[in-house]
Amino acid sequence: MASNSQATVSGGKAATPNGQKGFVAQMLSGHSAVGLAVGALMYIICISGTLMVFHEEFQRWEQPNATEFAVGGAGPAAVARAADAGLARAGETPHHFYVALPTEGLPRMSVAYDDNHGWYADADGNLGEEVHHPWSEFLEGLHYYLHLPNTLGLTVVGILGAMLVGLVISGVLAHPKIFRDAFAMRLKGNKQLAEADLHNRLSVWGAPFHFIVAVTGAAIGLASVLSYIAAETYLEGDFEAFYEPVFGSDPAPDETPAPLADIRTALVNLRAEAEGVVPWYVMMHDPATKGQGAIILAEHPGRLIYGENYYFDAAGTITGKLGHSDGPVGQQIIASAYTVHFGSFGGLPVKLIYAVLGLAISIVSATGVNIWLIKRREKGRPAPKLELAWAATVWGTPLALGCSFIAATSGLAEDALVTGIFWLVLLGLISLSLLATDRAAFSRLLRGVTGVLILIGVAIKWAAYWGEVTSPAAVWVNVAFLMTAAILIWQGWPKGRVRKLVPSAAE
Template sequence: MASSIWPKSSKARVDRSLSAHSVMGLVISAALFIVCLSGTVAVFEDELGWWEKPVAGAVETVSPQLAQTTAESVIAQQPGTSHLYLYMPRQNWPRFVVGGDDGLETADTNGELTGEYETPWNDFLIHLHYYLSLPTSFGMIVVAILGVMLVAMVISGFLAHPRVFRDAFRFRRKGQARLVQADLHNRLSVWTSPFTLAVALTGAMIGLFTVVALVLAQTSFDGDPRALSQSIFGDEPAADETPAELANVGAALTTLREMAPEADPFMVIVHDPETAGQHVSIYGEHHDRLTYGEMYEFDADGNYTGHAGFADGELGQQIAMSTYRLHFGDFGGLAMKLAYGVFGISLCMTIAAGLNIYFLKRAEAGREMPRLSAAWASLIWGAPALLAVTLVLGVLGIGSGMLTAVYWLGTLGLAGVALVWADAIVTGRRMRLLLGVGLAVAVVVHLALYAGYYGNPYVWLTSAGLAALSAAFLGMSLKRVHGRRVSSLVSAE
């Protein structure tokens, strides 16, 4: 027999690793599942945001002259704003969104403002993933800790399974339910471990930045958080509030095109517009780099004054500015987003199967927990079902605050109903039915409200995708169950 490339492990170490893995899984599974689920959906936030409010047509390019005209329109509408933003069209996002302190609006190919850019469901989704709907600073730390624990679970999972590589392609789909779930959990966790580690580490880095920044400011920057921020994001000139003409955004874009044609501008920020101290920051995407973008600085006349070094500066700075795109798969176009979507679903299935194994082990030992296993089923299928329900409400114009309340109260309500049902299979089937119906209603309501905008391929393709998912989940919910002890938490059974 060929020897395994995995180092030999003593039974004691395996048992300790498995115990640590199980304890962490029991502690964080519910919250971690919601974070991973919302993150998987948030990979497509650009597409879903446009679908949610498709009132503006596509804008493929914005000339420097058009950018200047639009900036002047924003200032006329929002005088006194401290910052002016122009979000330029980019790959897979042909939109032109502009605004200031009082909010964002879409703009057309002529630079005319066409309406408010409000996507309450998208806002709710991002807040759910970033903060678990908690207050921002505290919530981000909580989510970051979940990321750290996910990394620990991956490592402890490998240590707890010394035959992990030998059994990498062993996948039993029939037989004892616990073994089926164990194979599903182990195989998916191994195959997706590079993705899981990358997402968990970058998520933890993003979330713990506030804590790390406070520590670094005290230890390396004499307690000055501003000095730390300047070392990473660049220094900002001192403010001079003397009135002046609006900065020449068009000249800055022209200068950037001449000096760095490889940088594709996707965001323009005018700091302190219409003051003598105003300056222009342009984020340019380098398609051959993973960094979020390089920030180029210009004065009010459009003269180049320097860049931050996100793409060619210190290694730590480049790493810090690469975490966002690596975490959300915001590189490589739609194909990479689809890959992240598949990996994200696999991660959710891994988490679901992990706790399934726990409940099935207890059942085999004669200590079945039907109410808690049903509650777990209500979370696994009820969490996405409630995303569909809130999507319907978001399309109807309900604000993100109310969507948050509906989601969490609904989560508690579904769990309570599942405790009464005390049957994981029935619970899973009914939650899938709710999910399928919710997605179908969302598509129908959206079509009724925005039928005139379905000439936009981004709109009808998203609706088609949601309709396909609805049909799949409805089919799964109506599938006859054979064998009451086969868990339905992560499969159609």
């Protein structure tokens, strides 16, 4: 009995530490998985943000046959004619109504209402085909909201932006020699040194850009949270009052029918009263009612503000402005956040610079996790499944984008279905990676398939609009897509003997 009791006790003592170790190992594994998930979301935000720099070009590519003309190519009378025609097509009076005028980035005129249902118009104000760019809208939903409900999505993206701010600052402070070694690149030999050098060099070269984009992204994303706190604390719960300095306020509703506010006269008056400004958007609240509110959003050349709101009444008289151009400094800074974040100033040269730096920050995000995984392996705590899952995230994200690209381009899917295809493909690839045995070969396969998908998407678009392409930007986007596809296919080409990706059933 004694010996049995002793054995039981000693067995119990031996089991407890093992149980604790097992529990700790599970918690560490879960902790690592959560960290990897956060890294994946940040990487997706960086990749989608890089693409979003060209959202106007993508819209022109998706409908390459829409009429394009220079800024100012549509006179006030044509704009008013397009507005009247669009409002007539809308049927019931919409809550909000918009007329987008040609800009340098998007030299097209369109009208739209409430749910962004709208039509393009020519320089004479005649309406043409419906505005339809599902892949551009998919990208916008991915970068702004991660396809979550709007407020939640903005908050999550804002938190990730705030985390990126912290990573930029801490990364610089944690490496005192980072500026001295700004051009030290050891890409051959030790894998950890190669990843670290690539990570650190791109980090220091792009540090100002990364910081500014992260700060503006965090501010835009967390505005909903800040508005709630500020409104409840200082404004007695009035959320509209919080946003009023940025977006203005809507007038008191009065749904009594009335003629549409005189857009033509308003544009003429604006040109006379605010010389040099470039109107690019007309926004109307409850149009064709006595309570309608009417605004012309106009660019101020040489300024970073996204525009100034000029108010006009039913007769087309300019009644005032919001103050983005000459209001308090804080208001002007906030009005510049969108422009700075998306690089929508300075034309194509600035966009190209933003694209290069955006690609750099995407690489920094990827290599940061790579370095952590390499260090784990070298310390005797390898995580092969996490390494494969991360490879699937890094190269599966472009592949999933390629699938959504084909789905939207071919017309086989729209809206929520395009979104679902992206996330299902990405999650499926991450799951599939757990069966892979060769990370390098698996990564090459994903790159190659992505390149092929891009080629298919371009071929579908060319076939659909053969002989009808009128947009120069659409041609250049095609060239960029083909170059990207060629690089990915070249990188994905099998090197030497093709290795097994998935073990056989016997294994």
